[in-house]
Amino acid sequence: MTIRHPDYEQEQKRLDETVSAIEREIEILREEVREVTDDYVKQVVGYKKAKELRYLEDQGKDKPYFGRVDFLKDETYELDIVYIGKRGIVRSDTFDALVVDWRAPIASLYYSGESKDAFYRTDKGIVRGEVRLKRNFAIEKGKITGIYDGAVKETIRRGIGHPDEFLEEGYIDEFLAANLNQTNDSRLKDIVATIQSEQNDIIRADKDRPIVVQGVAGSGKTTIALHRLSYLIYNYQDTMMSKKFMVFAPNRLFLNYISDVLPELGVDDVQQATFLDWAAKLAKPLLPKGWRITDPQKLLRLFFEEGQDLREREITQRRLRFKGSLACKTALDNYLRYLAEQEIPFKTLSFVYSRTQQVFSISKETIRELFTTVFGHLPYRKRLEALRKHLKQEMNKQLFAHLREMRIDLDKQGLTRFERMMEQILEKYLSSFPQVDVFAAYRKLITDETLLRRLAPDDVEDSVIADVCQSSEALFANERIEPEDVAPLLYLRHLVDGLEQAGQFDHTVVDEAQDLSALEIAVIALVTKRQSLTVVGDIAQGIHGYRGLQTWDELTGGVFVQPPAAYYTLAQSYRSTIEIMRCANEVLRRIRLPESVMARPVLRHGEMPKMLSYAAPAEKWEQTARLVRELQEEGFQTVAIVTKTAEESKQAHKALRGAISELVLLGSKDSRYPGGVTVMPAYLTKGLQFDAVILLDVERYTDSEWDAKLLYVAMTRPVHRLLILHEAGRISPLLCDVPDELLSVTL
Numbered sequence: 250m251t252i253r254h255p256d257y258e259q260e261q262k263r264l265d266e267t268v269s270a271i272e273r274e275i276e277i278l279r280e281e282v283r284e285v286t287d288d289y290v291k292q293v294v295g296y297k298k299a300k301e302l303r304y305l306e307d308q309g310k311d312k313p314y315f316g317r318v319d320f321l322k323d324e325t326y327e328l329d330i331v332y333i334g335k336r337g338i339v340r341s342d343t344f345d346a347l348v349v350d351w352r353a354p355i356a357s358l359y360y361s362g363e364s365k366d367a368f369y370r371t372d373k374g375i376v377r378g379e380v381r382l383k384r385n386f387a388i389e390k391g392k393i394t395g396i397y398d399g400a401v402k403e404t405i406r407r408g409i410g411h412p413d414e415f416l417e418e419g420y421i422d423e424f425l426a427a428n429l430n431q432t433n434d435s436r437l438k439d440i441v442a443t444i445q446s447e448q449n450d451i452i453r454a455d456k457d458r459p460i461v462v463q464g465v466a467g468s469g470k471t472t473i474a475l476h477r478l479s480y481l482i483y484n485y486q487d488t489m490m491s492k493k494f495m496v497f498a499p500n501r502l503f504l505n506y507i508s509d510v511l512p513e514l515g516v517d518d519v520q521q522a523t524f525l526d527w528a529a530k531l532a533k534p535l536l537p538k539g540w541r542i543t544d545p546q547k548l549l550r551l552f553f554e555e556g557q558d559l560r561e562r563e564i565t566q567r568r569l570r571f572k573g574s575l576a577c578k579t580a581l582d583n584y585l586r587y588l589a590e591q592e593i594p595f596k597t598l599s600f601v602y603s604r605t606q607q608v609f610s611i612s613k614e615t616i617r618e619l620f621t622t623v624f625g626h627l628p629y630r631k632r633l634e635a636l637r638k639h640l641k642q643e644m645n646k647q648l649f650a651h652l653r654e655m656r657i658d659l660d661k662q663g664l665t666r667f668e669r670m671m672e673q674i675l676e677k678y679l680s681s682f683p684q685v686d687v688f689a690a691y692r693k694l695i696t697d698e699t700l701l702r703r704l705a706p707d708d709v710e711d712s713v714i715a716d717v718c719q720s721s722e723a724l725f726a727n728e729r730i731e732p733e734d735v736a737p738l739l740y741l742r743h744l745v746d747g748l749e750q751a752g753q754f755d756h757t758v759v760d761e762a763q764d765l766s767a768l769e770i771a772v773i774a775l776v777t778k779r780q781s782l783t784v785v786g787d788i789a790q791g792i793h794g795y796r797g798l799q800t801w802d803e804l805t806g807g808v809f810v811q812p813p814a815a816y817y818t819l820a821q822s823y824r825s826t827i828e829i830m831r832c833a834n835e836v837l838r839r840i841r842l843p844e845s846v847m848a849r850p851v852l853r854h855g856e857m858p859k860m861l862s863y864a865a866p867a868e869k870w871e872q873t874a875r876l877v878r879e880l881q882e883e884g885f886q887t888v889a890i891v892t893k894t895a896e897e898s899k900q901a902h903k904a905l906r907g908a909i910s911e912l913v914l915l916g917s918k919d920s921r922y923p924g925g926v927t928v929m930p931a932y933l934t935k936g937l938q939f940d941a942v943i944l945l946d947v948e949r950y951t952d953s954e955w956d957a958k959l960l961y962v963a964m965t966r967p968v969h970r971l972l973i974l975h976e977a978g979r980i981s982p983l984l985c986d987v988p989d990e991l992l993s994v995t996l
């Protein structure tokens with residue numbers, strides 16, 4: 250912290266004036282809000298004012314802003330001095346902006362830092378100039394407690410470590426360090442004061458194209474995706490509504506964990522769901538009576554437990570991967586084409602006008618052309634409707650031309666008779682077009698080896714087709730579909746009937762996207778207007794690798810073609826200490842992944858991760874309880890005891906609940922994260938963070954890619970402390986090569 254900054258007096262004076270002005274605004278608002286009215290418009294305005302008042306009273310008065318930026322405009326050579334806060338505050342008498350909202354265009358300068366060549370975008374174009382000063386304030390109850398100028402400069406001048414080390418590990422400015430060091434209150438919070446430049450680029454990216462973000466563990470993906478929603482609603486309230494925003498996240502616990510930050514960011518009524526919860530609602534009406542979707546957790550055992558049938562694992566993986574792949578999407582597209590080409594008996598439509606015995610006809614070539622090309626972009630059933638309408642018009646046209654030629658005047662009765670006749674002819678003609686029942690069609694395609702071989706792309710191996718069809722047949726025999734059937738079913742519904750949900754969302758965030766399949770994301774894109782999606786994830790954390798994305802190319806090269814996606818990477822990790830991240834990176838190194846997924850921790854040190862062993866199970870529980878006590882004594886509020894499986898979590902809870910008061914067991918059905926001391930399986934910790942993590946039974950993580958990713962996820966959850974427990978003499982192959990200087994081992 251800079252003690253007595255030379256501008257301290259001046260800045261405190263400015264703050265005092267701002268606070269006084271805010272107090273006046275509070276008085277005015279209180280008066281206005283008190284007014285009772287039955288005018289609807291006034292009520293709406295009143296509601297907005299009440300919200301504004303609440304913000305000013307609760308937060309704005311004590312800490313109206315966190316930053317200042319001085320911008321010298323190229324065009325006019327005027328210096329704008331702008332104070333930036335969580336919400337904009339305007340004086341109602343003079344309309345002067347006391348504080349500029351962090352989402353306003355000019356505030357972008359604050360996040361891009363000092364530069365001689367700076368700019369920001371407005372509706373009217375780009376404004377260029379020089380950022381002369383970027384200043385951060387720490388403010389408590391209207392008093393400045395710290396002033397921090399610039400970012401890199403300050404850190405290096407104060408000499409925290411050698412400058413080379415900054416570059417290697419990623420520098421961090423003091424203001425950010427002060428923010429990160431606060432003990433974590435376990436929930437996600439807003440980071441408006443410390444958003445980093447590369448994060449700012451993502452938050453403010455073009456709204457009308459998909460963005461895909463590969464970000465390492467703790468790089469702020471979830472946080473910035475939510476800040477992006479806040480940014481979008483602030484800047485595009487004419488075209489976007491927050492109630493039409495959707496956030497897809499991996500589980501209900503996670504949704505609960507992030508739910509507090511949205512209102513804090515000024516976005517209240519965003520929809521949130523897991524993909525399966527949302528998609529199953531749409532898919533269920535397509536299923537025959539009595540059919541169910543299997544529990545997604547059922548397969549975890551097959552993939553994460555030792556001693557499982559390897560052939561079954563292979564078949565299952567092939568089936569799940571195929572059902573989520575773009576190859577499956579191609580097969581479904583081809584299926585519709587195949588129906589049109591092979592199963593529709595295009596015939597010439599002819600009819601006779603009995604009074605003159607005139608024969609009219611529309612050729613089969615014309616009808617085929619209409620169905621497959623002219624209306625080819627429409628869903629199957631809508632194509633049929635369009636064809637019927639078109640044929641009727643054409644029949645009318647032909648007949649009336651003939652009547653005119655023959656100088657025949659049809660009376661009302663004649664016209665009605667003719668209308669009826671045409672309907673009958675069309676009804677009969679179109680009845681030979683197959684009626685497609687979505688589920689029956691999907692079932693046929695996914696279980697008929699010959700058909701699937703014919704329609705799937707050539708690079709899908711025959712043996713994969715055979716495994717997919719045979720194992721799907723067995724699954725369907727029990728009147729069950731699996732979660733991976735849902736996306737192809739919805740995609741087929743889109744091709745056949747059209748998804749009436751199409752364009753339902755103004756913007757969609759897909760978090761932990763690596764665990765969804767390409768086809769699932771393609772379905773999400775179908776229901777999002779203008780492909781306005783923010784897709785974030787980390788390939789290194791793809792713990793459902795047997796079904797999820799393998800690379801981002803599947804999206805950038807396959808799902809998002811027009812408009813193409815903008816791809817970003819975030820390598821800087823903000824959550825855990827350097828010591829924790831270095832140790833976790835060692836686990837990743839064992840599986841060959843691209844360099845982009847290796848995390849660079851920010852310059853924040855802490856205790857080295859510790860590995861402790863125990864000889865007997867009783868000792869394991871004693872040690873765990875002791876560690877929890879010690880962590881609590883140190884002041885850590887959220888501690889997670891993490892096991893490999895849900896079953897082990899249950900056992901741990903049973904063994905520990907007597908020794909640890911208020912210990913909460915969490916499973917995949919839970920939807921509320923209570924804080925405190927919790928015990929849960931590793932896959933559920935996804936996306937969450939805790940002050941400290943105690944990892945149990947690490948010897949159970951084998952040398953497989955899945956286990957390495959799972960262990961990596963669990964190891965990257967703590968903000969401050971990581972403690973690892975294992976049975977004496979047995980150690981996970983994933984940890985046995987970690988150098989001593991990265992992991993302190995106590996035998």
Ligand SMILES: Nc1ncnc2c1ncn2[C@@H]1O[C@H](COP(=O)(O)OP(=O)(O)OP(=O)(O)O)[C@@H](O)[C@H]1O
Nearest residue numbers: 440443444445466467468469470471472823824936
């Ligand atoms: N610019 C920042 N300033 C302050 N804190 C930050 C910043 N960026 C991220 N953080 C903090 O880092 C932590 C991790 O953020 P978040 O959970 O959004 O990351 P993530 O990339 O989604 O992580 P993971 O993939 O591991 O779940 C949070 O505590 C968040 O507040």
